[in-house]
Amino acid sequence: MSGCLTVVGLGPGDDRFLTPEARKALASAQALYGYGPYLDRVPLRDGQARNPSGNRVEGTRAQVALAHAASGAHVAMVSGGDPGVFAMAAAVCGEIEDGPEAWRALDLRIVPGITAMLAVAAKAGAPLGHDFCAISLSDNLKPWELIERRLDAAASGGFVIAFYNPISTARPWQLGQAFARLGHHLSPTTPVIFGRAVGRDDEAITVTTLDKAAETPADMATLVIVGSPETRVVTRNGQTPLVYSPRMTAPVSA
Amino acid sequence: MSGCLTVVGLGPGDDRFLTPEARKALASAQALYGYGPYLDRVPLRDGQARNPSGNRVEGTRAQVALAHAASGAHVAMVSGGDPGVFAMAAAVCGEIEDGPEAWRALDLRIVPGITAMLAVAAKAGAPLGHDFCAISLSDNLKPWELIERRLDAAASGGFVIAFYNPISTARPWQLGQAFARLGHHLSPTTPVIFGRAVGRDDEAITVTTLDKAAETPADMATLVIVGSPETRVVTRNGQTPLVYSPRMTAPVSA
Numbered sequence: 300m301s302g303c304l305t306v307v308g309l310g311p312g313d314d315r316f317l318t319p320e321a322r323k324a325l326a327s328a329q330a331l332y333g334y335g336p337y338l339d340r341v342p343l344r345d346g347q348a349r350n351p352s353g354n355r356v357e358g359t360r361a362q363v364a365l366a367h368a369a370s371g372a373h374v375a376m377v378s379g380g381d382p383g384v385f386a387m388a389a390a391v392c393g394e395i396e397d398g399p400e401a402w403r404a405l406d407l408r409i410v411p412g413i414t415a416m417l418a419v420a421a422k423a424g425a426p427l428g429h430d431f432c433a434i435s436l437s438d439n440l441k442p443w444e445l446i447e448r449r450l451d452a453a454a455s456g457g458f459v460i461a462f463y464n465p466i467s468t469a470r471p472w473q474l475g476q477a478f479a480r481l482g483h484h485l486s487p488t489t490p491v492i493f494g495r496a497v498g499r500d501d502e503a504i505t506v507t508t509l510d511k512a513a514e515t516p517a518d519m520a521t522l523v524i525v526g527s528p529e530t531r532v533v534t535r536n537g538q539t540p541l542v543y544s545p546r547m548t549a550p551v552s553a
Numbered sequence: 554m555s556g557c558l559t560v561v562g563l564g565p566g567d568d569r570f571l572t573p574e575a576r577k578a579l580a581s582a583q584a585l586y587g588y589g590p591y592l593d594r595v596p597l598r599d600g601q602a603r604n605p606s607g608n609r610v611e612g613t614r615a616q617v618a619l620a621h622a623a624s625g626a627h628v629a630m631v632s633g634g635d636p637g638v639f640a641m642a643a644a645v646c647g648e649i650e651d652g653p654e655a656w657r658a659l660d661l662r663i664v665p666g667i668t669a670m671l672a673v674a675a676k677a678g679a680p681l682g683h684d685f686c687a688i689s690l691s692d693n694l695k696p697w698e699l700i701e702r703r704l705d706a707a708a709s710g711g712f713v714i715a716f717y718n719p720i721s722t723a724r725p726w727q728l729g730q731a732f733a734r735l736g737h738h739l740s741p742t743t744p745v746i747f748g749r750a751v752g753r754d755d756e757a758i759t760v761t762t763l764d765k766a767a768e769t770p771a772d773m774a775t776l777v778i779v780g781s782p783e784t785r786v787v788t789r790n791g792q793t794p795l796v797y798s799p800r801m802t803a804p805v806s807a
Contacts, residue, residue, distance in 0.1 A: 308675075310572070318667065320569040357800070381667075383674045385800070389682025392797035396787045403789045409675040411667050413572065413635075420637045421562075421663040428643025429695075430703055432686030432712055440801040441683075445711070449684055452710025456703045458686055533650045535657045543646035546611070546639070547694040 304368040304405055305375045306382045306391055308412020309340055312498015316413040324410050328375035332364040333387075337377045357390040365394055369401050381414035385435050385463045415522040416461040419494030422504045424533070424541035426492060426524050431459035431544075436466070436473050443473070447480055454484035459530060459544050462523040474523070475513040481525060485509055490526040490542050493517055506532065506540050558622040558659055559629045560636045560645055562666020563594055566752015570667040578664050582629035586618040587641075591631045611644040619648055623655045635668035639689050639717045669776040670715035673748030676758045678787070678795035680746060680778050685713035685798075690720070690727050697727070701734055708738035713784060713798050716777040728777070729767040735779060739763055744780040744796050747771055760786065760794050 305324045310316025325331070325341050332338075335351035352360045361376070368374040382388040388409050395402045420427045432453045438446060453460050460481070466474045481489075487510035495503045495518070507515050509525065517523065526544065533541040559578045564570025579585070579595050586592075589605035606614045615630070622628040636642040642663050649656045674681045686707045692700060707714050714735070720728045735743075741764035749757045749772070761769050763779065771777065780798065787795040 315574040316572050316665070318564070318570050318572055381671050381675075383671060383679045383681050385682070388675070388679035389797050389800050392678045392682070392785075392787060392795050393799055395795065396785065396797075403787065403792075407795070409679070411570070411671040411675040413665050413667065414671065417635050417637060417665040417668065421635075421642070421665040424646050425637045425642035425663070427637050427687075428639070428646070430686065430688045432684065432707070433681075434684045449710045449712065452706045452712070453686070456706025456710075457699070458703065458706070531646075531650065533646060533657065538657075541646050541649065541661070543643050543650075545647055546643050 302368040302371045302405060303373055303408065304364060304391070305408045305410060306388050307375050307377050307410045308381045309337060309377055309379055310413035310498065311380050311415050311418045312496070312502070316418065316498055318410070318412065321410045321412060324375055324408070325377070327373060329373045330367055331375050331377060332360055333377035337379050341377060357387060358394060361387065361391045361394040362398065365391065365398060365402050365405065368405055378412070381412040382409055383411065384414040384433065415463065415494070415497065416524065418497040419492060419504070419522045419524060422494060422497055422502070423492045423506065423524070425543040426459055426526060426530060427461070428544040428546055429459065429527070429529065430457070431461065433461045433463060435463045436477055437464040437470060438473060446477070450477055450480045451484070454481050457527050457529070459527045460525045462525070465521055465523045466517050467519050474517060478509060478512045482509060485528065489528070490530050490532050492524040492542055493521055495521045497522070504539055506542055556622040556625045556659060557627055557662065558618060558645070559662045559664060560642050561629050561631050561664045562635045563591060563631055563633055564667040564752065565634050565669050565672045566750070566756070570672065570752055572664070572666065575664045575666060578629055578662070579631070581627060583627045584621055585629050585631060586614055587631035591633050595631060611641060612648060615641065615645045615648040616652065619645065619652060619656050619659065622659055632666070635666040636663055637665065638668040638687065669717065669748070669751065670778065672751040673746060673758070673776045673778060676748060676751055676756070677746045677760065677778070679797040680713055680780060680784060681715070682798040682800055683713065683781070683783065684711070685715065687715045687717060689717045690731055691718040691724060692727060700731070704731055704734045705738070708735050711781050711783070713781045714779045716779070719775055719777045720771050721773050728771060732763060732766045736763060739782065743782070744784050744786050746778040746796055747775055748778070749775045751776070758793055760796055
């Protein structure tokens with residue numbers, strides 16, 4: 300039997316976002332790998348080995364799973380959200396490039412999932428309704444100067460911006476700095492959305508403005524979306540305001 | 554009974570990407586609205602009214618569905634991919650902003666879906682593994698000069714770029730022009746992925762380079778991803794090459 304490795308996106312939060320394709324891949328795997336809390340979201344199945352690991356060992360986790368698959372097993376690697384967005388799929392590809400030739404011959408499949416920015420956007424309205432970008436604010440894996448260059452490029456280009464990995468105890472100042480940087484390009488009233496734990500029971504959406512964004516609490520379970528100059532806020536009685544970015548950015552001549 | 558409108562993302566292609574949340578929303582609706590080919594993907598259900606429309610009447614379609622929901626019905630609007638990404642959710646929010654006060658009071662829900670760039674990226678490897686942006690190449694709703702400004706900003710910022718709406722019979726030259734524009738910033742060997750009809754039986758992934766991208770066939774069912782200077786291609790015997798953007802963009806000092 301030849302082995303295979305399937306990298307499976309669970310989507311954010313509970314099972315409501317788990318696609319049939321992902322469910323099937325999880326059910327057919329002989330062994331599961333992944334960050335512990337993500338593995339905990341996969342229903343237990345008899346005879347299926349579970350191999351949880353910590354959240355900072357992506358390279359090692361990928362290597363162990365690839366070696367297991369190369370031995371002939373059907374292996375699944377789970378990832379929160381979408382595995383291709385700041386998650387395990389790139390780590391697996393990187394280890395395949397650097398690893399033994401046999402890893403390139405493996406049957407590798409990647410099953411997409413709902414990534415956090417889509418779930419947060421859906422809760423808030425349609426802030427990603429027009430051109431947008433996604434930036435990881437973690438400077439563990441790239442220099443802060445590059446992040447600032449990308450903030451400048453995104454804001455000056457008029458993109459809506461989604462921040463992944465906005466803040467952590469080890470990276471306390473980066474999010475505030477990013478808001479300050481964007482303040483050089485954008486109006487203080489630019490809408491900013493904080494989406495926390497979306498898809499879980501304790502999910503919370505906060506809509507604020509760029510000048511007040513730095514005061515809004517955030518943590519590792521938060522995704523932040525900063526509007527473009529076109530992004531609009533529609534107030535509603537007794538409901539969170541709707542935030543959306545119109546599909547049309549300039550009048551079309553008749 | 555008070556009405557509600559749920560905007561439902563079907564994901565790309567067949568049912569494999571349809572989330573439980575989306576399935577539930579479709580099953581509980583009394584009336585369905587949407588672009589005909591998307592509605593055709595929803596299983597028939599007794600007593601459920603189906604209201605297909607053409608693909609250029611988003612505003613009118615949203616108005617009719619909102620009015621129906623405001624009359625007390627449970628209405629679902631279907632959208633391919635994710636409704637929040639260049640799709641129906643922004644159109645619905647826009648009509649709510651401009652419409653009667655009662656529309657703001659409606660119970661509006663948006664159910665996210667797998668958007669095309671995630672599905673194409675998963676088939677190709679992990680090209681969106683690091684900072685990226687999404688740009689609609691349609692100049693029906695914004696001036697071409699703005700698109701060029703965004704191409705310059707995205708490429709000079711080092712973002713991977715996903716093109717939605719890359720080409721159509723009415724817009725034959727924009728994609729080639731976009732590749733030429735990116736050629737001012739990026740190496741001719743920058744990887745470019747064409748993903749066509751992903752999630753359908755006739756799906757096809759083509760991996761090429763920026764200097765040859767303009768010769769590659771594309772149509773309205775195609776999504777294009779242009780790599781960043783960091784994006785890598787891993788060749789594999791007898792398989793499509795893997796394309797990925799590493800999570801790390803600069804060496805981290807020990």
